[in-house]
Each structure stands twice: as C-alpha cells, then as structure tokens.
Amino acid sequence: xxxxxxxxxxxxxxxxxxxxxxxxxxxxxxxxxxxxxxxxxxxxxxxxxxxxxxxxxxxxxxxxxxxxxxxxxxxxxxxxxxxxxxxxxxxxxxxxxxxxxxxxxxxxxxxxxxxxxxxxxxxxxxxxxx
Amino acid sequence: xxxxxxxxxxxxxxxxxxxxxxxxxxxxxxxxxxxxxxxxxxxxxxxxxxxxxxxxxxxxxxxxxxxxxxxxxxxxxxxxxxxxxxxxxxxxxxxxxxxxxxxxxx
Numbered sequence: 001x002x003x004x005x006x007x008x009x010x011x012x013x014x015x016x017x018x019x020x021x022x023x024x025x026x027x028x029x030x031x032x033x034x035x036x037x038x039x040x041x042x043x044x045x046x047x048x049x050x051x052x053x054x055x056x057x058x059x060x061x062x063x064x065x066x067x068x069x070x071x072x073x074x075x076x077x078x079x080x081x082x083x084x085x086x087x088x089x090x091x092x093x094x095x096x097x098x099x100x101x102x103x104x105x106x107x108x109x110x111x112x113x114x115x116x117x118x119x120x121x122x123x124x125x126x127x128x129x130x
Numbered sequence: 131x132x133x134x135x136x137x138x139x140x141x142x143x144x145x146x147x148x149x150x151x152x153x154x155x156x157x158x159x160x161x162x163x164x165x166x167x168x169x170x171x172x173x174x175x176x177x178x179x180x181x182x183x184x185x186x187x188x189x190x191x192x193x194x195x196x197x198x199x200x201x202x203x204x205x206x207x208x209x210x211x212x213x214x215x216x217x218x219x220x221x222x223x224x225x226x227x228x229x230x231x232x233x234x235x236x
C-alpha cells in the first residue's frame with residue numbers, strides 16, 4: 001500500500017514524507033498527535049529505563065525539546081549515551097510501534113529516523129481515514 | 131585519583147553496562163515498570179518476547195551489577211529487582227549525566 005504521494009523537507013530537516021491529500025487542518029492535527037505520542041513515548045522509555053532523576057536531568061538539558069527532530073535527538077542522545085543511545089532509540093521505536101499497531105522486527109537493521117518516518121506516515125494515514 | 135573522578139568513571143561504567151544491549155534495556159524497562167515482579171529467567175524472557183538463550187547472559191550482567199537479585203523459591207530460581215541497589219546505581223548515573231555536556235548545550 002502506498003501511503004505517501006509526495007515529499008517535502010521542513011526547515012529543520014525532519015520528517016519528509018507527508019501525504020498530499022490531507023487538508024492543512026488535518027495535517028496540523030496529525031502532526032500534533034504524532035508529536036504528542038512521540039514525546040510521551042520518549043519520556044516513558046527514558047524514565048522507565050533509567051529513572052525519574054535521569055529523565056529530569058535530560059529534560060533540563062533540553063533533550064526532549066529535540067524529540068521531534070530525529071537527527072538532532074539522535075545527536076544529543078549519542079553525546080550522552082554513546083552506544084547506549086541506539087538501545088534507547090530501539091526501545092522508543094518498539095513502544096511507539098506498539099502504540100500505533102506497527103509490527104517491530106528486532107532483527108532488522110535499525111534506522112531511528114526512518115522508523116519515525118514510517119510511524120508518522122501511519123499516523124497520517126489514520127488521520128486521512130477519519 | 132580524586133574521589134570526584136572515580137565517581138564519574140563509575141557512573142559512566144554503570145550506564146554502559148545498563149545500556150549494553152537492547153535486551154538489557156528491555157529488562158530494565160520491564161523491571162522498572164513492574165518493580166514487584168518475581169519470575170524465572172524463562173518467564174522474564176517470555177514477558178519481553180525473547181528466548182531464554184537470548185536473555186540469560188543479559189540477566190547475568192544485571193545480577194553482577196546488582197540491579198537484579200536471584201533467589202530460590204521451591205524448585206525455581208527466580209530473579210527480581212533489588213530496589214535499593216537499583217536506586218543507588220541510577221543515582222550514580224544521574225550524577226554522571228549532570229557532568230556530561232549534551233550536543234548543542236550552551
């Protein structure tokens with residue numbers, strides 16, 4: 001099933017694939033819905049893996065401000081956790097996929113940015129069907 | 131070595147061990163979301179959708195670190211979260227992270 005008819009690049013270089021058949025209101029609503037799910041998932045995963053104190057420290061350092069920008073978030077996470085960043089990102093994607101009903105394959109090659117793009121497309125398709 | 135340097139090194143080592151693999155991350159999330167959980171390694175593996183083989187070494191790492199503890203109940207060896215030790219380790223991690231500069235941080 002093709003879910004995206006065109007692509008665009010936002011000024012911050014984040015998610016690129018957006019279905020064209022959404023009205024601007026629908027797109028705005030879908031963007032906000034996805035952003036909300038993503039940020040809450042990142043908070044849950046970091047808090048549940050490393051505790052509330054760590055979550056508060058990372059929040060104060062602005063990590064969560066970058067949750068919606070996969071590249072920036074990845075860079076910040078790498079600077080804090082090194083190789084552990086990928087572990088957290090995988091858990092974020094796994095939880096996000098579970099919430100959105102997307103299958104997760106832990107054996108597949110992992111790309112955080114592409115995983116989020118895919119999850120966002122599902123959000124947009126669901127918005128289009130409503 | 132100064133005490134501060136030692137504390138920082140320990141915090142970073144703890145962090146590396148805690149996030150040493152995806153399975154270990156899954157185990158941390160499982161036990162933190164269910165702090166009263168007591169189960170066999172087989173049971174824990176099922177709960178995170180993995181095989182016992184994939185989980186056993188990761189559980190061992192967390193036992194060695196002290197996040198988990200093991201005891202025998204009847205015929206079964208079970209593991210559970212050592213809440214006091216876990217809190218202590220996460221505090222070290224938090225203290226370490228306070229000193230690390232995040233990319234783009236002013």
